Amino acid sequence: MNDLDLRIAAGEYDTTRALFDGSVTVNGVRSVHVSTAATLPEIFQALLRGDVDVCEFGLTFYLRTLDIDASFVAIPAFPNRVFRHSCVFVHADSGITQPSDLTGRSIGEFGIYGQDSGVWAKGILMDEYGFRPEQDRWVIGGLDHPMPPFEFTTHPHPDNVEVTAVPAGKTLSGMLETGEIDALFTANVPQPVLDGSPAIRRLFPDHEPIERDYYRRTGIFPMMHVIAAPRDVLAANPGLDRAVYRAFLQAKDAAAQQYCDSRRLYQVHHMLPWTNALFDRNDRLLPHDWWPYGVSANHKALDTYLRYHHEQGLSTRRWTIEKIFAPDLLET
Structure with a gap:
């Protein structure tokens, strides 16, 4: 050595x-x-x-x-x-105000279905709120820049989960801002949010107390x-x-x-x-x-x-x- x-x-x-x-x-x-x-x-x-x-x-x-x-x-x-309650964003006019409202929606995810942030967010929502990913339509692509799903890794997902790629030339943050998708699970904060767009908000706007309570109950720091x-x-x-x-x-x-x-x-x-x-x-x-x-x-x-x-x-x-x-x- x-x-x-x-x-x-x-x-x-x-x-x-x-x-x-x-x-x-x-x-x-x-x-x-x-x-x-x-x-x-x-x-x-x-x-x-x-x-x-x-x-x-x-x-x-x-x-x-x-x-x-x-x-x-x-x-x-x-x-x-990162604690991941904060990583779920929704279109402001989607009518989504709580996790149960995610049912039957179009949801974006960066790069792959099941990025680490998404695995944690989906799992926590499944455990604590009864969320079911197979009840939604998943769109995979670039967050703030157009890109296809990652080519350097595999893309497994259950047969009963609908997964498609973002249309060419579009971004997940742009689609969320215009309402073309209803929600977004992301490791990074979308640029429109950083720019102050009123069209996007978090599923849990006051996420820190929720994440602290999650840690207090579970001892898990993801x-x-x-x-x-x-x-x-x-x-x-x-x-x-x-x-x-x-x-x-x-x-x-x-x-x-x-x-x-x-x-x-x-x-x-x-x-x-x-x-x-x-x-x-x-x-x-x-x-x-x-x-x-x-x-x-x-x-x-x-x-x-x-x-x-x-x-x-x-x-x-x-x-x-x-x-x-x-x-x-x-x-x-």
Whole structure:
């Protein structure tokens, strides 16, 4: 392993910043090169093309590879998490004011049917509000720029779920703004919303209290992505999976410590006002390690996601945690 020049690709978050600036590295390798891309799908494609050795990878994209050839192995580090009640948008004149109003509607989703954000949002709505995706018509395409469904991954969905592509030249955000679709499940905020369009609003306009209550009741902080590596790379470099896990963990912990240290100074290192009050409020709800890595602290959230993935017809089998992660990291 000490002759390995390791190539890593990931989003440049606070959880990964220490890897990018070199203050945290991967022990036991000759060199580390960390890169990113303009969009997360581009990062995922770098792994699929073999351009990198270790990569941030969407959970659903990883599970889809397991159903094909199991050529990648997941490492239980989760650099990207978001509570997803906030990711469902509706056309303002659609008459949708609550989850039950989604029945029989046309709903957009970015890139694929069953993106990580959509898996979580659908699953939560199914568990808590009786939502049934098969009762709707799903339209897949680009959010703010025209594009076909992703070509670099598979597109499974149940036979009783209607899934079509966005018409050529159109975008999901544009179709939602004009009312051509009734709702949208998205990982990113649509540009018309950022521009203040009155034609689009969230299904849960005051989503923070709902998401906090969801966490209080379930203990689940949804993760979108894992770290993954080609199986043959890990096999050729014993101990690499653990070294990579430790590096991502150290980078995340370094970011968390910065927030904790900045608390004394009212978070003056950040431009957002009232950040310190938000930190205090979160401290009363979340555990000390509010963004945990490893299997044990994330067992319930991971198992819930695996259940959702299978229930939504995206996996050919009900995967278990023991089958999707590097075996020597299961005790983390």
